[in-house]
Amino acid sequence: MMNFEVKADPELWEKIGVDVTRLSKMREVLTDLYKKAFLSQKNRPEGMRYFDEVISNIHTGRIREILQAKEEGRPVVGTFCVFVPEEIIVGLEGVCIGLCGGSQGTIPDAEKVLPKNICPLVKSAYGFRIGRVCPYFQVLDVLYGETTCDAKKKNYELYAEELPTYVMEIPQMKRKVDEELWLKEVKAFKEHMEGVAKRSLTEEALHEGIKIINRKRKALQRLNELRMTENPPISGKDVLLINQISFYDDPVRFAEKVEALCEELEERVKRGEGVSERGAVRVMIAGTPMALPNWKVPNIVENSGGIIVYEESCIGSRYFNNLIPEESKDLESMLLNLTRRYMKINCACFTPNEERIQDILSAYERSKAEGIIYYSLAFCHTYNIEAYKVKRACEERGIPFLFIETDYSPEDVGQLQTRIEAFLEQIRERRS
Amino acid sequence: MYLGIDLGSRTIKVCFLSEKGEISFEVVESGYDPLKQALGLIQKYPAKLIVATGYGRHLLKEHLSCEVITEIKAHAFGVRHFFPEARTIIDIGGQDSKVISLDKEGRVARFLMNEKCAAGTGRFLEIMAMSLGYKVSEFGEKALQGRGEIKISSMCTVFAESEVISLKNRGANPLEIARAVHQSVVDKILSMVHRVGVEEKVVFTGGVAKNVAIARLLQEALGLEILIPPHPEITGALGCALYKREQT
Numbered sequence: 113m114m115n116f117e118v119k120a121d122p123e124l125w126e127k128i129g130v131d132v133t134r135l136s137k138m139r140e141v142l143t144d145l146y147k148k149a150f151l152s153q154k155n156r157p158e159g160m161r162y163f164d165e166v167i168s169n170i171h172t173g174r175i176r177e178i179l180q181a182k183e184e185g186r187p188v189v190g191t192f193c194v195f196v197p198e199e200i201i202v203g204l205e206g207v208c209i210g211l212c213g214g215s216q217g218t219i220p221d222a223e224k225v226l227p228k229n230i231c232p233l234v235k236s237a238y239g240f241r242i243g244r245v246c247p248y249f250q251v252l253d254v255l256y257g258e259t260t261c262d263a264k265k266k267n268y269e270l271y272a273e274e275l276p277t278y279v280m281e282i283p284q285m286k287r288k289v290d291e292e293l294w295l296k297e298v299k300a301f302k303e304h305m306e307g308v309a310k311r312s313l314t315e316e317a318l319h320e321g322i323k324i325i326n327r328k329r330k331a332l333q334r335l336n337e338l339r340m341t342e343n344p345p346i347s348g349k350d351v352l353l354i355n356q357i358s359f360y361d362d363p364v365r366f367a368e369k370v371e372a373l374c375e376e377l378e379e380r381v382k383r384g385e386g387v388s389e390r391g392a393v394r395v396m397i398a399g400t401p402m403a404l405p406n407w408k409v410p411n412i413v414e415n416s417g418g419i420i421v422y423e424e425s426c427i428g429s430r431y432f433n434n435l436i437p438e439e440s441k442d443l444e445s446m447l448l449n450l451t452r453r454y455m456k457i458n459c460a461c462f463t464p465n466e467e468r469i470q471d472i473l474s475a476y477e478r479s480k481a482e483g484i485i486y487y488s489l490a491f492c493h494t495y496n497i498e499a500y501k502v503k504r505a506c507e508e509r510g511i512p513f514l515f516i517e518t519d520y521s522p523e524d525v526g527q528l529q530t531r532i533e534a535f536l537e538q539i540r541e542r543r544s
Numbered sequence: 545m546y547l548g549i550d551l552g553s554r555t556i557k558v559c560f561l562s563e564k565g566e567i568s569f570e571v572v573e574s575g576y577d578p579l580k581q582a583l584g585l586i587q588k589y590p591a592k593l594i595v596a597t598g599y600g601r602h603l604l605k606e607h608l609s610c611e612v613i614t615e616i617k618a619h620a621f622g623v624r625h626f627f628p629e630a631r632t633i634i635d636i637g638g639q640d641s642k643v644i645s646l647d648k649e650g651r652v653a654r655f656l657m658n659e660k661c662a663a664g665t666g667r668f669l670e671i672m673a674m675s676l677g678y679k680v681s682e683f684g685e686k687a688l689q690g691r692g693e694i695k696i697s698s699m700c701t702v703f704a705e706s707e708v709i710s711l712k713n714r715g716a717n718p719l720e721i722a723r724a725v726h727q728s729v730v731d732k733i734l735s736m737v738h739r740v741g742v743e744e745k746v747v748f749t750g751g752v753a754k755n756v757a758i759a760r761l762l763q764e765a766l767g768l769e770i771l772i773p774p775h776p777e778i779t780g781a782l783g784c785a786l787y788k789r790e791q792t
């Protein structure tokens with residue numbers, strides 16, 4: 113497996129208008145990073161091979177598949193938030209790509225335009241677009257934005273100058289009127305999406321979309337149950353990787369592969385075979401999403417004798433928790449069910465957001481974690497401020513809590529290493 | 545014999561602890577090649593007696609496969625040796641500062657470290673002493689001669705330095721500037737102390753604990769007695785040796 117590489121296809125890149133020189137460099141960096149972070153792990157499940165393949169094809173094979181879909185008349189849709197209803201996109205046979213912004217490399221591009229003191233996720237993603245380093249951006253038919261945080265919201269105005277962009281209004285509160293607003297927005301989105309797809313969303317099609325995405329979320333839930341077992345059969349990093357991949361892989365194939373992996377993991381659990389050393393400290397992560405290839409903190413945690421057993425994040429539980437009931441088959445009730453399912457995503461952009469604290473506390477219990485690392489990207493005000501309430505709730509219950517605010521740059525790795533190691537030491541000391 | 549080594553970014557501290565509990569130590573500059581420096585100090589001892597901490601601990605571990613612990617844990621051990629009743633540790637070293645809260649059993653309950661920059665560290669004081677033309681060893685005493693008439697508003701080392709220069713150019717009393725510089729470090733530390741929560745006894749460690757002004761200003765601001773161990777800069781290294789003794 114050490115001959116792994118993230119593949120290149122300069123011809124294809126040229127054709128879709130990617131900056132070939134830069135992407136060539138970037139894929140070398142990604143190859144190295146991936147080998148170090150993932151392929152060096154001991155005792156990895158066989159089923160991870162597929163996901164290694166996906167990463168290897170991230171800039172080539174998958175792009176060819178998407179171009180093929182485009183030729184068949186299927187729309188290619190980019191999103192930045194787990195609020196954009198994937199069921200509708202998939203129901204209309206669209207290809208849904210959750211765009212990522214987890215790399216330091218494109219931040220200087222973005223900073224030519226955007227202020228320095230905003231969240232690195234926003235900067236990185238925008239840098240990928242204007243630096244033309246991301247093949248996915250190059251093949252999009254439309255970008256769906258949303259009104260969640262200010263940084264993203266205002267950034268969509270700039271995206272709109274680059275490519276067709278449509279912004280959904282996400283409510284900021286959870287009252288009845290907000291649910292009504294969201295239902296209207298979901299309907300408007302459906303209409304817009306129908307225009308893009310040049311077809312209308314039939315009841316069967318939406319039902320099919322719901323089933324496909326439910327299956328994908330269910331597979332991720334099953335994986336999550338397995339990673340929470342006493343002697344986890346898979347590393348937290350691998351689970352994060354799978355969640356990251358769920359944002360751009362074909363949903364049906366992806367679900368099948370995750371299910372197959374789960375079968376292997378169930379066998380492992382039966383045999384009592386785990387990935388980490390006995391006594392590894394069980395850590396739960398809560399906070400802002402870690403987009404590909406942002407593996408900085410999980411790397412430190414799992415190289416220092418910890419294992420991540422839960423991730424309360426949008427590339428984690430906030431994405432796969434809650435399904436849409438499959439019983440109703442008429443359009444109105446399916447859209448209402450969909451609306452309600454999405455209203456249960458407890459993003460820090462909402463106020464008040466007590467449900468999120470409850471979610472975190474119950475996930476902590478369920479996962480038998482021994483401490484919580486609250487992860488906030490720098491300048492993400494909503495998650496950053498909410499950290500205080502989560503911290504207080506943890507302290508009241510004697511839950512070890514570590515707050516980390518960081519970005520994608522390597523300069524604080526040494527310091528984070530010390531803080532995370534000390535946190536794990538602190539937990540071990542409490543055991544005895 | 546147990547041996548603790550603290551590979552800091554500016555200095556390396558080695559502490560020897562005999563079976564009888566006698567402590568001796570050595571402090572050297574980290575220099576260009578800290579690993580070589582460190583190995584030079586300890587190579588005659590078997591790795592199984594050594595515990596390393598500090599910024600370079602993993603580097604040493606790769607070479608010696610010795611045990612490592614974090615500075616946080618090392619300080620908890622080192623402080624408890626002199627002050628078993630300690631509940632709060634304030635450590636200000638060359639490149640970082642931290643505040644550690646211990647529970648009744650002396651275990652680490654919470655801790656905070658400074659952000660990535662040098663504000664609130666020994667390095668900041670060094671740079672400021674230099675730009676005022678004072679020796680580091682006398683900087684604290686000079687500061688105590690100021691009456692606290694000036695305030696430096698910038699926390700950032702680079703901006704604070706230009707603030708100091710412009711104060712100098714305007715003819716401000718250098719003793720007052722020195723005082724203001726110390727106050728700014730103390731303010732930075734206090735904000736960490738308040739976040740962690742302070743309980744007696746409070747112990748001050750790290751090289752900066754030898755600076756009389758910082759200790760005095762902290763004591764005044766907190767209204768609590770601040771305890772300082774003998775040779776506060778070797779607390780981490782000593783903690784490592786003590787930890788090893790407890791393990792064996």
Ligand code: SF4
Nearest residue numbers: 192193194260426459
């Ligand atoms: S954190 Fe909030 S804004 Fe970001 S993807 Fe999740 S729901 Fe959307």
Ligand code: SF4
Nearest residue numbers: 231233261400489492
């Ligand atoms: S991490 Fe925070 S600031 Fe960044 S995009 Fe998400 S919600 Fe916005």
